[in-house]
Amino acid sequence: MIYLDYQATTPVAPEVAAAMRPWIEDKFANPHSPSRWGREAAATIDVARQQVAGAIGLPGGSLAFTGSATEALNWAIKGTLERAGPERRRIVTLGTEHAAVLDSCAWLEGQGVEVTYLPVGSDGLVELETLRAAVDGQTALVAAMLVNNEIGVIQPVEEIARIAHAAGAMMLCDAVQALGRVDIPAGPDLVAVSAHKIHGPKGIGALWMRDCAEPAPLIHGGGQEQGLRSGTLSPALCVGFGEAARLARDSAQDDAAHVAGLWNAALKSLGPEWAINGSVDRRYQGNLNIRREGLDSARLLSDLRDICMSLGSACASGSGRPSHVLRAIGLSDRDARASIRLGFGRYTTEAELVDAIGRIDEAARAQERFAA
Known part of the structure; x- marks a missing residue:
């Protein structure tokens, strides 16, 4: 099996699995208990909190663990609107955002909030x-993703935050696909991240909050996370996220160089029949979203079951609808359905990637021969 679906999730790093194991097997205490074991678990969570905040790299602020980045985004959007007061009942976001943002905004529209969905150019910007x-x-609130999960395009978040602040608005950055891959620029008031996109465990995310930018609570029932988010934390998941964040920070330069080499190898392997979706220059290079005229991408996935790749966001897979991101950059439904996303990173080898692209290209040519 060749795994090329890093935007959907990443392989758990061996160091992360090793760090989590004691907290799964032996150190099972509730971190909110006053017992000695509970205090030990709480102290370990605080270390993990510092590691994740350090990987985000923004000064000051605080960080609360959540059950996922989807929860973090819901909390940031709905909680900020609740805090904003009646004179500020508008959200501005992009039409290419993740479903966690778009669906939260749609829900708020039903509560009387006005939402503006801005278009992007053919480059995705x-x-x-x-x-x-x-x-x-x-x-x-202005909400914008730093690295798009479907096409890898990098939005000018620092400038977006500056525009938001000039109007007295807050700025939320979905940095799920950016953490550990590109620097998170200064400016955002709220930053959502996830562990399983950086070789950590699934089931845990986090929301970084600038001082005085904390949203109103979304989940009630104990206030275990700084009085802002309720629910018993899992020491194992927090430790895993912390270790993954530490590794991402320490290996950032090596990972970037490795991904750049994979990107160059991929481009050399692709023939002229393939086109890249979105900006080639302003993108994270571990995301290669490509299309080919007349390709049946769903059939391609079926023909190459031992290559893990995708047609777009994992959260929207199975919907049968063309990608909203690809449509937003001007592709027809036909072109959107002729597109695939290849995601690679730390544990991908050049040989695997080149082999997979060669087989993908041959399968696409076979479709063309059959159609003729």
Whole structure:
């Protein structure tokens, strides 16, 4: 099996599994208990909290663990609107955001909140002047993803935050695909991240909050996380996230160099029949979203079951609908259905990637021969 679906999830690092094991097998105490074992678990969680915050790399602020990045994004959006007051009942976001953002915004629209969904260009980037015109004194929050999960495009988050702040609005950055891969720029008031995108465990995310930017609680029932988020924390998951964040920070340069080499090898292996979706220059290179005229991408996945790749966001897989991100950059439904996403990273070898692309290309040619 060749695994090329790093945007959906990443392999758990061996160091992460080893760090988690004692907290699964022996150190099972509730970290919110006053017992000695409970205090030990709580202290370990605090270390993990510092490791994740350190990997985010923004000064000050606080970090709360959540059950997922989806929870973190829901909390950031809904809690910020609750804090904002009646004079600020608008959200500005991009049409290419993750479903966790778009669906949260849609829910708030049902509560009377006005939401503006900004378009992007064919490169997947938002036009800053369009954004500036959309953000006004009634805007409570501007939400933008740093690295797009489907096409890898990197939005100008620092400039977006500056525009939001000039109008007195808050700025939320979905940095799930960015953490450990690209630097998170200064500016955001809220940053959502996830462990399983950086070789950590599934089932845990986090929300970094600038001082005085904390959203109103979304989950009630104990306030275990700084009085802002309720629920018993898993020491094992927190430790795993912390270790994954430490590894991501320590190996950032090596990982980036490895991914750049894989990107170059992939481009050399692709023939002229393939086109890259989204900006080639302003993107994370571990995300290669490509299309080929007339390709039946669903059939391609069926023909190559021993190559793990995807048609877009894992959260939208099985919906039968063309990718909203690909449609937003101007692709027809036909072109969107002729696209695949290859994701690679720390544990991908060049030989695996080149072999997979060769087999993908041959399967695509076989489709063309059959169609003729």
